[in-house]
Amino acid sequence: MITLYAAELGPSRNYHMLISALVPRPIAWVSSCGKTGENNLAPFSFYGGICGDPPLIGVGIARQKDGRRKDTAENILQTEELVIHLAEVRHLDSIAASAGNFPPEVSEAEILGLKLVHSQVVAPMSLDCAPFRLECRLHKHLELGNGPVDYLIAEVLAFVLPEAWLDQKARVKQSEINALGRMGGNLYVPVERFMEPRG
Ligand SMILES: Cc1cc2nc3c(=O)[nH]c(=O)nc-3n(C[C@H](O)[C@H](O)[C@H](O)COP(=O)(O)O)c2cc1C
Known part of the structure; x- marks a missing residue:
């Protein structure tokens, strides 16, 4: 066994250890829109459930290299609404492409040829190709870590x-x-088969 002390590894190796240890991670494919209404789409895997009452989830969004907020974080802070699509195996290439560095006024969905449909209770549009969606409202914003992360x-x-x-x-x-x-x-890993514990 080897023991790697986080205090000695530095940010980049700590990040690598985290993304190797927290696996497999669910992917939130997030649709948001800014005040001007342009739709934005990007995937996030520092994502998880918090509690069921009320149903709360958390998404960790790092800053850009120049310290600016990513478009998704900026949009959600402006409008307080988002749609999280459950990532499916067939979406892999589109998910990876939607993580590209597009300017805020560009709709990733439009560029990737992904059809958007109106959501039920929030303003950001939903992806037609992703049938399991969580329509959400911002509950709390925290700035954490040295980035900081939103x-x-x-x-x-x-x-x-x-x-x-x-x-x-x-x-x-x-x-x-x-x-x-x-x-x-x-x-990435496809969830292909299920297991149940014995007994
Ligand atoms: C599968 C996947 C998961 C990702 N998870 C995260 C994440 O948890 N946090 C983050 O800051 N960036 C994550 N990224 C990178 C963002 O998707 C990327 O920075 C994107 O350009 C952000 O878009 P935006 O500026 O439109 O919000 C991930 C990328 C991929 C492909």
């Missing part, structure tokens, strides 16, 4: 998904979700 805590206002994905108890049939996970480096 940690956005959002409350889910509506879960939007195909009715056929619900079983008789109104639970989501897990077999319907072809989830895509993020590993360390530039690697």
Whole structure:
């Protein structure tokens, strides 16, 4: 065994260790819009659930190299609304492409040929190709770490998904979700089979 002390590794190696250890990570494919209404789309995997009452999730958005906020963080702070799409295996190339460095006035969805549809309860548009969506409102904004990172805590206002994905108890049939996970480096993993503990 080897013990690597975080205090000795420095930011870049600590980041690498984190993204190798926190795997697989879910990917929030986030749609937001600024005050002028331009739609923005980008993926984030420093993302996780916080609690169910109310349904809260958190997304960690690092700053750009020059210290400016990423468009997603800027938009959400301006309008306090976002849509998180569950990333599926078939979305991989579009997800990677939507992480490109586009100016704020450019709609990544439009450039990538992804159809947008109106959301149910928030202003940012939803992706037609991503059927499981969380329509959210900003709950709290924290600036954390030395970056700092914009940690956005959002409350889910509506879960939007195909009715056929619900079983008789109104639970989501897990077999319907072809989830895509993020590993360390530039690697991804398809969720292809399920296991249950014995007994
Ligand atoms: C799968 C994936 C996950 C990512 N996760 C994060 C993340 O958790 N935090 C972050 O700051 N950037 C993350 N990025 C990079 C952003 O998507 C990228 O900086 C993007 O350009 C931000 O777009 P925006 O400026 O339109 O908000 C990720 C990229 C990919 C491809």
